[in-house]
Amino acid sequence: xxxxxxxxxxxxxxxxxxxxxxxxxxxxxxxxxxxxxxxxxxxxxxxxxxxxxxxxxxxxxxxxxxxxxxxxxxxxxxxxxxxxxxxxxxxxxxxxxxxxxxxxxxxxxxxxxxxxxxxxxxxxxxxxxxxxxxxxxxxxxxxxxxxxxxxxxxxxxxxxxxxxxxxxxxxxxxxxxxxxxxxxxxxxxxxxxxxxxxxxxxxxxxxxxxxxxxxxxxxxxxxxxxxxxxxxxxxxxxxxxxxxxxxxxxxxxxxxxxxxxxxxxxxxxxxxxxxxxxxxxxxxxxxxxxxxxxxxxxxxxxxxxxxxxx
Amino acid sequence: xxxxxxxxxxxxxxxxxxxxxxxxxxxxxxxxxxxxxxxxxxxxxxxxxxxxxxxxxxxxxxxxxxxxxxxxxxxxxxxxxxxxxxxxxxxxxxxxxxxxxxxxxxxxxxxxxxxxxxxxxxxxxxxxxx
Numbered sequence: 001x002x003x004x005x006x007x008x009x010x011x012x013x014x015x016x017x018x019x020x021x022x023x024x025x026x027x028x029x030x031x032x033x034x035x036x037x038x039x040x041x042x043x044x045x046x047x048x049x050x051x052x053x054x055x056x057x058x059x060x061x062x063x064x065x066x067x068x069x070x071x072x073x074x075x076x077x078x079x080x081x082x083x084x085x086x087x088x089x090x091x092x093x094x095x096x097x098x099x100x101x102x103x104x105x106x107x108x109x110x111x112x113x114x115x116x117x118x119x120x121x122x123x124x125x126x127x128x129x130x131x132x133x134x135x136x137x138x139x140x141x142x143x144x145x146x147x148x149x150x151x152x153x154x155x156x157x158x159x160x161x162x163x164x165x166x167x168x169x170x171x172x173x174x175x176x177x178x179x180x181x182x183x184x185x186x187x188x189x190x191x192x193x194x195x196x197x198x199x200x201x202x203x204x205x206x207x208x209x210x211x212x213x214x215x216x217x218x219x220x221x222x223x224x225x226x227x228x229x230x231x232x233x234x235x236x237x238x239x240x241x242x243x244x245x246x247x248x249x250x251x252x253x254x255x256x257x258x259x260x261x262x263x264x265x266x267x268x269x270x271x272x273x274x275x276x277x278x279x280x281x282x283x284x285x286x287x288x289x290x291x292x293x294x295x296x297x298x299x300x301x302x303x304x305x306x307x308x309x310x
Numbered sequence: 311x312x313x314x315x316x317x318x319x320x321x322x323x324x325x326x327x328x329x330x331x332x333x334x335x336x337x338x339x340x341x342x343x344x345x346x347x348x349x350x351x352x353x354x355x356x357x358x359x360x361x362x363x364x365x366x367x368x369x370x371x372x373x374x375x376x377x378x379x380x381x382x383x384x385x386x387x388x389x390x391x392x393x394x395x396x397x398x399x400x401x402x403x404x405x406x407x408x409x410x411x412x413x414x415x416x417x418x419x420x421x422x423x424x425x426x427x428x429x430x431x432x433x434x435x436x437x438x439x440x
Contacts, residue, residue: 021369025360025376032334032356040338247344248400301340 051294051303053160056084056091056121058290059205059240060260062131063112064102069263069276070284073102077115079309080261080290085120087292092159094121097240097258098129098170098205100145104136109144128153129205129241130170137171151182156190162295163194167204169219177206177219177241184221188228199234199295201302207239209248209255212268217242226253234300238293242274245289245306256304259289285309314430322423323366326377328416329384330358332409346397354384371427378424381417388414 010018061077070076084094096116101108109132116124132141142153149155149166156165165187169177179187191200202208208226210218219225229235235253243265246257263276264287279287288309295302334355342348361369361377388410390396392403404410 018370018372021364021373025357025364025369025373028360028363029353029357032330032359033352036334036337036352036355040342244398245345246395246398246400248395248402249405250402251405299340301343303340303343305343306345 052297053092053162053295054089055293056087056094056290057097057238057258057293058084058094058261059097059258060099060129060243060262061096061112062099062102062260062262063115064105064108065262065276067263067276068278073262074111074115076284076288076309077112077261078118080288081115081118083290083307083310085118091121091292093123093125094119095166095203095238096124096126097203097238098127099131099240099260099262100126100129100141102131104132104134104140106140109140113144125155125164125166125203127166127203127205128168128170130173133170138168150186154183154186160295161297162199162201163191164201164203165190167202167208167225169204169206169208169222173216174220175216176213177204177208177216177222179219179221179225184224184228187225191228191232194232196231197233199300199302200229200232200236201295202229202235202237204237204239206241207255207257208237209250211242211246211248211257215268215274217268217274226250229253234302236302238291242268244287254301256291258291259287259306261288261290261309264288318423318427319365319368322374322377322420322427323362325416325419325423326358326362326365326381329381329413329420330355330362332413332416333358333384336406336409344399347399350387354380374424374427378421381420384417385414385421388417 058080062073063077065073084091100112126145128138128141132138138152142149146153151168152171153168154166156163158164167179167183167187169179172178172180204219206219207217208219208222212218230252233252237253237255238258239255240258240260242257243260243263244257244267245259248255263284264279265274266277286308289307290309292305292307293302333351337348337351337355341351357380361373361380365373365377387396391399391401401410
């Protein structure tokens with residue numbers, strides 16, 4: 001084998017050696033990735049052969065909105081419903097995290113309620129957005145969706161060993177979302193008797209974390225609510241309102257903002273205000289979507305899968 | 311090879327392995343469910359473990375340089391996730407404890423060890439090994 005130097009100052013032998021090291025690095029990295037994936041897969045297989053709980057989240061359908069950002073929000077909402085029905089399994093329930101309607105008119109509530117009946121799931125849960133309570137502190141919302149709820153529309157339920165809490169933080173708005181004393185007392189009492197290892201999932205429209213307070217993307221008394229949940233090993237908060245995916249962890253709590261089925265909003269601070277964004281033709285569906293959530297007994301974290309609207 | 315060289319090589323390998331194992335553990339533990347961040351943790355974990363093995367068995371100098379670049383990248387990603395967010399993902403402070411701190415210490419150590427190696431060697435030795 002030649003040991004002559006090439007113009008770069010490396011002999012062929014050296015080049016072969018370095019190539020071998022590079023190849024070894026690639027092979028070991030791929031093999032290591034396979035091993036780690038296999039371990040993760042084994043953990044899944046042992047515990048997620050059938051998740052204890054599988055549900056879908058949709059948000060911010062804004063039925064009644066009419067603008068260039070999305071000239072047909074009913075159509076994209078229908079597509080989202082079809083996508084959930086085509087997941088390949090029946091979700092234990094579907095949660096809509098608010099702004100079902102754009103202007104909270106009786107006709108818009110009727111329309112969205114009718115559309116939600118097309119979902120192939122035993123239960124549909126909702127929480128109101130500020131667009132669902134524009135002029136009546138949420139009365140029309142509660143007439144349409146408030147059956148079985150407490151106070152101004154909050155509630156909790158247990159399914160598959162998971163405790164779920166639906167909160168209303170869109171009434172009594174100043175700038176940020178607000179829960180209020182009655183609801184905080186409800187949360188405190190609601191979780192008081194639960195063991196520490198009970199997985200907790202909280203739904204709200206406005207984020208319970210300070211995503212961007214300048215635009216009202218936060219809840220002023222969320223810290224009090226979360227203090228009642230501190231002792232639990234797994235707390236997951238799902239919200240809408242911001243029309244974009246975002247996640248954040250704070251101690252035992254993980255927050256996930258969902259996207260919308262209607263129209264995108266700018267990223268925090270991008271522009272003077274969170275106004276509907278009109279995307280180039282063909283790009284709207286990439287900004288819209290649905291979320292699939294599953295929980296497996298023995299695992300702390302929920303598995304989330306966000307899917308673009310197809 | 312001197313005892314110092316061998317010790318540096320072992321320490322570098324250990325710091326890489328620590329960061330890689332932490333990322334792999336967090337991936338298995340639940341980060342794999344986070345879009346983009348999950349696959350990034352898998353890649354970081356497997357690549358750092360591979361680099362740890364290859365450096366331990368006497369790999370060439372550019373593997374150490376790659377390690378330092380990877381460690382710096384991991385630290386930048388850590389800083390972004392605590393400030394403006396990384397692919398829409400943010401975390402607070404040293405959460406998840408103690409893994410965040412172990413990983414940061416290991417990556418800083420990796421950079422320092424590579425820097426020490428480069429500074430200590432005469433310039434002629436910095437050429438690729440044959």
